[in-house]
Amino acid sequence: KEKEKEKGAEEGKKKKKKKKPEYRKEGSQTETEPVPRFSESENEEKGSPPERKRKQSADEGARKRRKVATGMFQGLKFLVTNFKGNKDEVKNQIAQNGGQIIDVDQLVSMLKYSNKPSSAYLVSVGPATTYKYMVSLLLKVPCVHHKWILKCMKKGDVVPYDDFLLPAGWSHLTDSYTKQQLDVSGKILRDVRVQIIGPDSGEIGSLLRLAGAKVVQRLFEMGRIDIAVAARELAYVPDHEARRIRKLGLRVLTHTWLVQSIIAKQRLEADASDAFTVDVRRLSRGGAAGTAADVRYSPRRREVKRRWRDDDYIYG
Numbered sequence: 481k482e483k484e485k486e487k488g489a490e491e492g493k494k495k496k497k498k499k500k501p502e503y504r505k506e507g508s509q510t511e512t513e514p515v516p517r518f519s520e521s522e523n524e525e526k527g528s529p530p531e532r533k534r535k536q537s538a539d540e541g542a543r544k545r546r547k548v549a550t551g552m553f554q555g556l557k558f559l560v561t562n563f564k565g566n567k568d569e570v571k572n573q574i575a576q577n578g579g580q581i582i583d584v585d586q587l588v589s590m591l592k593y594s595n596k597p598s599s600a601y602l603v604s605v606g607p608a609t610t611y612k613y614m615v616s617l618l619l620k621v622p623c624v625h626h627k628w629i630l631k632c633m634k635k636g637d638v639v640p641y642d643d644f645l646l647p648a649g650w651s652h653l654t655d656s657y658t659k660q661q662l663d664v665s666g667k668i669l670r671d672v673r674v675q676i677i678g679p680d681s682g683e684i685g686s687l688l689r690l691a692g693a694k695v696v697q698r699l700f701e702m703g704r705i706d707i708a709v710a711a712r713e714l715a716y717v718p719d720h721e722a723r724r725i726r727k728l729g730l731r732v733l734t735h736t737w738l739v740q741s742i743i744a745k746q747r748l749e750a751d752a753s754d755a756f757t758v759d760v761r762r763l764s765r766g767g768a769a770g771t772a773a774d775v776r777y778s779p780r781r782r783e784v785k786r787r788w789r790d791d792d793y794i795y796g
Contacts, residue, residue, distance in 0.1 A: 551576075551578015551579070552577050552632060552637055552638050553579030553638065556578075556601065557579070557580045557582045557587070557590070557599060557600040557601075558581055558602070559581075559582060559584070559600070559601070559616065560574075560581065560602075560603050560604075561602060561604050562605055563604070563605060563626075570603060570626060570629065573629055574603070574629065577632075577633065582600070584612055587616075587621065588615065588619070588686075588690070591621070598619070598620060598621050598622065600621050601622050601624055601641070602616040603626055603628070604623060604646060605625065605626050606625075606646065607623070607648065607650065609649065609739050611683050611686075611687075613649075614742050615686070615690060617648055617649075617660070617666065617745075618666035618687070618690045618691055618742060619666060620663075620665075622645060622662060623645070623660060624641045624644045624645060625644045625645075625646055628641050628644035631644070645659075646660065647659055648660045648661070648745075649739070649743035651743060651744060652740060652753055653740070653748070653752055653753065658743050658744060661745045664745045666690065666691060667691060668691050668692065668741055668742070668747050669688060669691040669741075670692035670693075671692065671693075671694065672706045672707065672747075673693070673703075673706045673707075674688050674693045674694065674695055674706065674707055674708070675697070675699055675705045675708045675730070676688075676709055676710075676711055677709065677710045677717060677721070677725070677732055678710055678711035678713070678717070679711055679713065679714070680712075681711075681712075681713065683712070684711055687738060687742070688738070691741075691742070699721065699728075705728065705730060707731070708725065708731070708732045709733050710732050710734055710735065711735075712735045716763045717763040722760045725760050731750050731757055732757065733756055733758070734756055734758055736753075736755045737750065737755070737756035740753075
């Protein structure tokens with residue numbers, strides 16, 4: 481039994497010993513080189529260029545098929561605006577391909593304090609002045625045409641959106657469409673103290689804060705007020721507020737001024753257009769009765785109405 485144990489131990493030691501590399505003699509008998517050995521996968525990689533190209537194309541095709549199966553929009557978030565009857569259809573197209581539909585509050589919480597490139601997109605059929613569109617411009621979210629979604633579905637992969645990027649909006653000052661400036665910060669009112677005149681549904685205050693402004697309520701209190709902005713649904717200003725505004729020397733700016741500043745990505749001057757200021761006397765009880773239209777547009781304002789058409793921009 482002891483001899484058998486010794487014999488088994490010797491055999492185990494022999495198995496543990498590493499095999500010496502094989503050598504091949506070339507030239508003189510003293511020169512020796514190790515014989516290279518490759519696995520089957522390494523031999524495939526070291527194949528001829530046509531074979532490598534065929535393998536790469538096959539791998540690319542398999543990757544695209546996997547992406548279509550799991551959803552080409554996986555990990556991307558979308559807002560949908562400015563659709564009339566087929567908004568649900570557009571949302572289904574995005575959701576069926578792995579995209580996530582979010583609202584404005586989710587977008588703000590995701591990107592308000594982030595400097596990373598946006599993984600969110602706003603989908604529309606044209607430039608608009610909706611709340612979602614304005615928030616997207618301030619947060620540097622690409623606003624793309626719906627045809628980009630259709631193009632991605634046709635290709636089976638996410639294609640570049642450069643050819644489908646919508647303009648920021650129509651500029652009343654240049655009388656033309658303004659391009660989106662995704663590399664320019666939306667903090668156009670940084671550290672500006674703004675007083676909102678009239679009842680606000682929350683949208684004006686939210687846009688002002690995203691633009692970097694500090695919304696204050698100091699009309700009848702001590703403290704600095706830089707500018708005043710009229711609420712969008714403001715119909716009149718009480719006489720005592722109108723007197724206070726005139727006493728402080730404030731110029732009440734309109735919702736149009738805010739929208740145009742967001743489109744231009746800069747704080748526009750109040751004198752740049754008659755539509756940028758409100759005649760407080762017209763909206764006070766001591767003067768003529770005012771309407772919401774008086775707030776948004778001056779009586780001397782000639783509104784430039786231009787309907788968005790697909791032939792204004794050529795999409796790839």
